[in-house]
Amino acid sequence: MKLVEIIEGKAKILIPDPAQFSREGKFDPAWSPVFYNPRMTFNRDVSVIAVSIISPSSVLDAMSATGIRGIRYALESNVKDEIIFNDKNPISIEIISKNVKNNGLVNSKVVKSDANSLMHQVKVEYTDLDPFGSPAPFLFAGISSLRRRGYLGVTATDLSALEGKSKTSSIRKYGASGGKLSFSREAGLRVLLAKIAREAAVQEKGIKPLVSFYNDYYYRLFVRMDDGAKKADATLEKLGTLYECEACGYSFMSQDNCIKKCPYCSGNVRRFGPAWTGELNDQEFLDKMKERIPSFSYLPNIGRASKLIESLIAENKYELYYRTDVLSSKMKINMPTMEFMINCLGNAVRTHFDPRGFKTSRSISEVRECIKAG
Ligand code: SAM
Structure with a gap:
């Protein structure tokens, strides 16, 4: 397989030559034997800034593909000690090993394992989940891979399940019932956070969302785990239902999941949930991300990242859109x-x-x- 080198952030990464896996002049990352998607560069850029604030002692890049995320965290995000790279694909493992070496990483381990199985065996401060589609099958083990007060980063691209467009997959993957609301993009993020909160609660952990956003065709979020049954109980109190009035459009969130009539006009309401009703972002964390922007001025996307962070800061004090x-x-x-x-x-x-x-x-x-x- 022919490999070509690309540069993203401070990393130089070998990827399978996209020309080999293009059809009729079009490149689809899914056709490549090892996944690298340039459309996710923005996701990785924002993630690199977020992880630089966490500055974890240890990182698990649970679904590494080329290793780009973990390598960028090592080079750009103040990781203090070890990075574990994992993928179940043997061709990925060969490429990750080359990329780790070429980027001069010393404190790293490359593992070929099923992510869930590995995540039940290790303990790290930060775990990154970046699967194809839904992260739901990996959340429980992802949380269990964390040390006390650990951090989880999650990408989700299964928007139709999260937003309630595909009702059966919403129930299967997220236990969420009801249907799509007009503010579905926010609803999807809140349904994902609710799922993470429930998986954390089983393990007697509460969650604190640090930064969470929608872009393009995916959600990306970072949460901190707060250990203890009381923290878990307090987190579960933040779960509720999202409502939208069919008549006047009034939208609201409530811990009561049986509301039938709009409190404003008595029209019928549509619902979707369970969903997270707390804040989507932590103001202090966003402020720190904003402060860090100048030190990432080498990133071509830094203007966009800065605009997103400004927008999240401005939006944070409000509820649904x-x-x-x-x-x-x-x-x-x-x-x-x-x-x-x-x-x-x-x-x-x-x-x-x-x-x-x-x-x-x-x-x-x-x-x-x-x-x-x-
Ligand atoms: N993190 C990468 C990046 O930023 O470019 C992309 C990861 S790609 C979306 C998902 C990766 O997860 C693929 O390389 C796939 O082989 C791997 N994968 C899927 N299911 C897995 C599992 N159960 N265990 C380990 N790896 C898995």
Whole structure:
């Protein structure tokens, strides 16, 4: 197999030559015997910044593929000691070993194992889960691979299950029932956090989301584990249900999972959950990420990463987002511009989840007044 070298961040990585695995001039990473997806570079860039704040003593890159993540953490994220690279694919193992050596990593181990089996055997401070599709089958073992007060990083690309579009997979993978709501991109992230919280609770751990976001076609998040049955119980109290009124569009979260009528207009509500109802991001962690931006100025994506972090900071004090297109269609009037809505509401911001979305602390009646005025 012909390998070519690419540079991402501070890492030089050998990957299978994309030209060999292109069909009709198109490259699909899934056709390659070892996975490397340039569309995930932004995910890795933001992750490198987040891990640099955690500065873990030990890391498990549980699904390494080429080893790019773990290698970047070693070179860019202040990892204090060991990195374990793992993949079940034997061709990956050959490539990871070459990449680890070429990048001069000394404190590292390359393992060929099933991720779940390995995660039940090791203890590290930070575990990274980056599977194809759903992380659900790996969450329990991922949490059990962590030392006290450890950290878990998770990528999920199974958006149709998480957002409630595919109802049967929502139930199978996440135990989430109901259906897709207009703020489905936020709903998906909250359903994923709820699943992590439940898996952690079984192991008498609570979770604290540090940074979590949607981009392109995936979710990426980092949570800290807080050990103890009381922390687990406190975490479970943050699980609830997401609601949206079919009539007026009012959206809310509640620990009560049996609400049938909208508290604003008494219309019928649609629901989805269980979902995380707490904060999606930790303000202090986001502030630290923002402070770190200048030291990552060598990354081509740093402008985008900085914009995302700014957006997460601005969004953090608000709850669910509304969509101008959905509300104006319910009210059967023309959609106002986003700029008009933000100015009219005064206390509102755009959301990174959706260009048609905004978050606000204003009431639904004030939101509807602004839609009308637009
Ligand atoms: N982390 C990589 C990156 O940033 O480029 C990409 C990982 S790729 C999406 C998923 C990898 O997980 C593949 O290399 C696949 O072989 C591996 N994998 C899938 N299921 C696994 C399992 N049960 N145990 C170990 N590795 C697994």
